[in-house]
Amino acid sequence: MSQSQDQSFQPDSFAFTADNLDKAKALIAKHPAGRQRSAMLPLLDLAQRQEGWVSLAAMNAVAAMLEVAPIEVYEVATFYSMFQLKPTGRYHLQVCTNLPCMLRGSADIVATCETELGIGIGQTTADGMFTLSEVECLGACVNAPVIWVGDDYYEDLDVESTKELIRAFKRGETPTPGSSRGRQGSAPEGGPTTLLTPVAPSPRTAGEA
Amino acid sequence: MPKLTIDGREVEVEAGTSILQAAEVLGIEIPRFCYHERLAVAGNCRMCMVEVANSPKPVASCAMPVSEGMVVRTDTPVVAKARRGALEFLLINHPLDCPICDQGGECDLQDETMAYGCDRGRYGEGKRAVKEKDFGPLVKTTMTRCIHCTRCVRFIKEIAGVPELGATGRGENMEVGTYVEKVLSSELSGNIIDLCPVGALTSKPYAFTARSWELKKTESIDVLDAVGAAIRIDSRGNQVMRVLPRVNDDVNEEWLSDKSRFACDALTRQRLDRPYVRRDGKLVEASWADAFAAIARRLQGVPGTRIAGIAGDLADAESMVVLKDLFGRLGSPHLDGRQDGARLSGPRCSYVFNSGIAGIEDADALLLIGTNPRKEAPVLNARIRKRWRRGGFPIAAVGPEADLTYRYDHLGDDPALLTAIAEGRHPFAEVLKTARKPMLVIGQGALARSDGAILLGLARRIAEATGMVTADWNGFNVLHLAAARVAALDLGLVPGADGRDVAGILEGAAGGAIEVVYLLGADEIDMSRLGNAFVIYQGHHGDAGAHRADVILPGAAYTEKSATYVNTEGRVQHTQMAVFPPGEAREDWKILRALAEALGHRPAYDTLAEVRKRLAEVSPVFGRVQAQLPPVWVPFGEEGAPDAARLSSPVDNFYMTDPISRASRTMAACTAAFAGDAQERTGTHG
Numbered sequence: 001m002s003q004s005q006d007q008s009f010q011p012d013s014f015a016f017t018a019d020n021l022d023k024a025k026a027l028i029a030k031h032p033a034g035r036q037r038s039a040m041l042p043l044l045d046l047a048q049r050q051e052g053w054v055s056l057a058a059m060n061a062v063a064a065m066l067e068v069a070p071i072e073v074y075e076v077a078t079f080y081s082m083f084q085l086k087p088t089g090r091y092h093l094q095v096c097t098n099l100p101c102m103l104r105g106s107a108d109i110v111a112t113c114e115t116e117l118g119i120g121i122g123q124t125t126a127d128g129m130f131t132l133s134e135v136e137c138l139g140a141c142v143n144a145p146v147i148w149v150g151d152d153y154y155e156d157l158d159v160e161s162t163k164e165l166i167r168a169f170k171r172g173e174t175p176t177p178g179s180s181r182g183r184q185g186s187a188p189e190g191g192p193t194t195l196l197t198p199v200a201p202s203p204r205t206a207g208e209a
Numbered sequence: 210m211p212k213l214t215i216d217g218r219e220v221e222v223e224a225g226t227s228i229l230q231a232a233e234v235l236g237i238e239i240p241r242f243c244y245h246e247r248l249a250v251a252g253n254c255r256m257c258m259v260e261v262a263n264s265p266k267p268v269a270s271c272a273m274p275v276s277e278g279m280v281v282r283t284d285t286p287v288v289a290k291a292r293r294g295a296l297e298f299l300l301i302n303h304p305l306d307c308p309i310c311d312q313g314g315e316c317d318l319q320d321e322t323m324a325y326g327c328d329r330g331r332y333g334e335g336k337r338a339v340k341e342k343d344f345g346p347l348v349k350t351t352m353t354r355c356i357h358c359t360r361c362v363r364f365i366k367e368i369a370g371v372p373e374l375g376a377t378g379r380g381e382n383m384e385v386g387t388y389v390e391k392v393l394s395s396e397l398s399g400n401i402i403d404l405c406p407v408g409a410l411t412s413k414p415y416a417f418t419a420r421s422w423e424l425k426k427t428e429s430i431d432v433l434d435a436v437g438a439a440i441r442i443d444s445r446g447n448q449v450m451r452v453l454p455r456v457n458d459d460v461n462e463e464w465l466s467d468k469s470r471f472a473c474d475a476l477t478r479q480r481l482d483r484p485y486v487r488r489d490g491k492l493v494e495a496s497w498a499d500a501f502a503a504i505a506r507r508l509q510g511v512p513g514t515r516i517a518g519i520a521g522d523l524a525d526a527e528s529m530v531v532l533k534d535l536f537g538r539l540g541s542p543h544l545d546g547r548q549d550g551a552r553l554s555g556p557r558c559s560y561v562f563n564s565g566i567a568g569i570e571d572a573d574a575l576l577l578i579g580t581n582p583r584k585e586a587p588v589l590n591a592r593i594r595k596r597w598r599r600g601g602f603p604i605a606a607v608g609p610e611a612d613l614t615y616r617y618d619h620l621g622d623d624p625a626l627l628t629a630i631a632e633g634r635h636p637f638a639e640v641l642k643t644a645r646k647p648m649l650v651i652g653q654g655a656l657a658r659s660d661g662a663i664l665l666g667l668a669r670r671i672a673e674a675t676g677m678v679t680a681d682w683n684g685f686n687v688l689h690l691a692a693a694r695v696a697a698l699d700l701g702l703v704p705g706a707d708g709r710d711v712a713g714i715l716e717g718a719a720g721g722a723i724e725v726v727y728l729l730g731a732d733e734i735d736m737s738r739l740g741n742a743f744v745i746y747q748g749h750h751g752d753a754g755a756h757r758a759d760v761i762l763p764g765a766a767y768t769e770k771s772a773t774y775v776n777t778e779g780r781v782q783h784t785q786m787a788v789f790p791p792g793e794a795r796e797d798w799k800i801l802r803a804l805a806e807a808l809g810h811r812p813a814y815d816t817l818a819e820v821r822k823r824l825a826e827v828s829p830v831f832g833r834v835q836a837q838l839p840p841v842w843v844p845f846g847e848e849g850a851p852d853a854a855r856l857s858s859p860v861d862n863f864y865m866t867d868p869i870s871r872a873s874r875t876m877a878a879c880t881a882a883f884a885g886d887a888q889e890r891t892g893t894h895g
Contacts (some may be wrong), residue, residue: 072375074377
């Protein structure tokens with residue numbers, strides 16, 4: 001992955017805020033001497049939390065803090081799709097379109113997002129509030145379809161709940177993460193289907209314990 | 210030591226050896242792309258799969274250490290299938306553009322697909338295309354061909370020490386490159402062309418000029434620095450098409466500096482291909498007989514004490530010994546082989562790299578004096594970096610401060626520091642003393658000064674005071690810049706008590722005391738100081754010397770003669786003739802021998818073998834080719850306090866240091882791309 005031609009959005013410099021600098025130092029200090037580079041992922045994450053994305057200047061700053069060559073940070077930052085290498089909107093809607101989500105209607109979710117936000121995949125709204133992305137499996141197939149925003153998963157979505165989710169973000173609210181249908185975690189819909197009756201522990205197991 | 214069986218044959222190898230290496234011991238070849246014995250193991254090409262008993266799947270043999278009783282098969286259907294599968298995956302995105310690829314004919318992917326691959330592909334989808342990278346004027350990229358073995362990434366990071374290359378992105382989006390557009394700032398960058406198993410990285414100057422099977426391959430020695438790297442000269446017809454490194458573990462391992470590799474385009478440019486004689490202020494073409502006659506006329510009646518000679522940086526030992534004999538006959542004591550004015554003339558131990566280049570790996574502390582090895586001898590610098598990477602190798606430098614690709618303690622550039630170290634007043638003296646095998650490298654930046662002999666003496670005192678010289682270790686090392694220098698010193702091309710050195714010759718020529726100056730490929734002196742002297746220039750390129758000359762005798766470049774060179778270690782090596790000298794040019798010793806005869810001194814040798822016998826008579830070291838003999842340690846150098854002048858490196862622009870590299874277009878492009886303001890642009894810049 002090489003940089004695209006136009007890099008005019010890159011800021012000239014990057015510095016951690018005083019708060020984040022303390023956090024960064026604490027993260028580095030967790031690792032034994034000579035192994036500071038292990039703090040690269042947390043530091044890049046910290047930079048992304050501060051700026052909303054990871055700029056070239058931020059990667060260079062992380063490289064300098066960890067005393068590694070900048071290319072080594074570029075390698076890591078470009079490997080993980082979770083690092084945003086371009087400015088993103090305040091709410092980054094990452095819609096899973098892998099097989100289970102697709103079977104459960106993720107195409108409708110994507111279409112709903114596009115019409116609600118007026119942007120296509122990979123684009124950011126003019127006001128800088130929303131970025132829409134299509135992502136690979138988020139590992140929440142039981143609750144498909146899923147949108148990932150910030151640190152939260154919004155699950156069991158349909159067209160209506162997706163609209164409501166976006167409107168809530170537009171109102172400046174933070175909707176409750178998890179199932180939009182009120183399901184508890186990944187529990188079966190309509191209540192438990194197994195282990196309905198209590199089972200006495202087997203004598204042999206009990207004896208061993 | 211674990212014992213294992215590979216294909217039914219037992220082998221016992223060191224613990225920690227990989228299966229692939231163990232198979233190599235038995236001569237069983239396992240195909241590979243990413244594995245390279247001088248680089249870290251990556252294990253990402255999956256080509257080296259073998260079957261190991263009791264293992265459910267084939268294993269990557271490059272990354273699997275052997276264990277006791279292991280039973281390995283490399284010839285089963287499972288292995289064949291694994292190789293076929295790996296190749297099929299590698300070829301998914303590899304363009305089948307072999308007919309227009311410069312790697313064609315010497316491509317690992319091509320060869321291994323022929324040997325182990327399918328005869329057709331099953332992949333009908335579109336192949337990916339990757340943007341080309343700009344790695345500078347030397348390395349041409351066709352990144353669509355890249356199979357992501359990461360050999361280049363590992364070389365640039367581990368050996369070259371300029372971590373600029375990496376693999377960014379993931380999966381189908383993975384690309385090898387610098388991510389941020391920039392050229393590779395390494396003097397060893399050409400080696401990634403050799404390392405690349407496919408046609409992703411090829412030589413830019415060589416692009417589309419020849420096919421590997423058309424080339425005649427001549428094994429020879431590089432002379433553009435004093436390392437004496439083993440090279441292979443690839444020529445077609447009478448033209449050198451390219452220069453590649455050969456393996457010589459004692460000298461260059463299998464690396465070659467960019468200058469040595471890419472300056473070969475100059476061998477057809479600016480060449481002196483016929484004799485010239487100056488008539489009425491203008492150089493006019495002449496025959497050999499005319500040129501010799503002009504010299505004989507001018508020398509008539511001139512006493513030997515008014516004749517002087519200077520041997521240049523690329524002169525071979527044969528021509529220097531013939532020149533020395535000729536000067537003996539002419540009765541001239543003014544013959545110097547140190548055109549940079551290095552204050553070296555003592556015993557052999559005082560002017561060679563005593564520990565040997567491979568010896569760097571045994572050392573455990575290093576002091577650099579007045580040298581920037583990265584610019585002066587990149588391959589040797591890579592060896593220092595190799596040792597440094599292993600750890601426990603403190604390095605300090607008194608001299609220029611520069612990025613040497615390893616960490617070192619820059620003590621300063623004040624020569625007085627050397628006195629302090631020699632007298633044990635400096636903390637680094639203690640580091641050297643506690644080391645088991647300490648070494649120092651003194652460069653021409655220290656020796657080619659007016660107080661060079663004092664600095665040499667100081668270096669000897671440091672060596673003796675810190676235990677660098679013991680029965681089985683000699684860590685006193687001189688790093689030369691010129692391939693000719695050690696041979697010149699071995700042959701005694703050093704003026705005696707009544708002779709003039711280079712500075713004296715120039716002074717004499719300017720003042721009129723020297724009437725005739727013979728320049729054997731000497732171009733690095735100040736020609737304006739030759740005054741009205743009659744200058745005979747023998748060499749192969751129209752450089753400074755030829756411009757000043759009154760008679761030009763066209764000689765042969767290193768690719769055009771079988772000649773002897775002695776590298777900075779004192780290792781005697783022979784170049785081989787790959788192509789013929791152009792036009793009327795001749796091998797240098799033959800020119801001098803013919804000239805001697807024209808002057809009425811018939812030498813006692815007529816053949817190359819006889820000249821080499823003469824060489825061995827003058828100095829027995831010439832009788833031992835490739836041997837690097839440890840010389841006897843005897844005192845040398847002068848006592849005294851050095852000047853206050855700062856120590857620096859004589860090499861400003863690595864890409865242009867001699868008549869060959871100065872005539873090279875490729876080196877001019879490198880100078881423009883890398884050396885920055887070191888060279889001012891002139892009207893002749895393309």
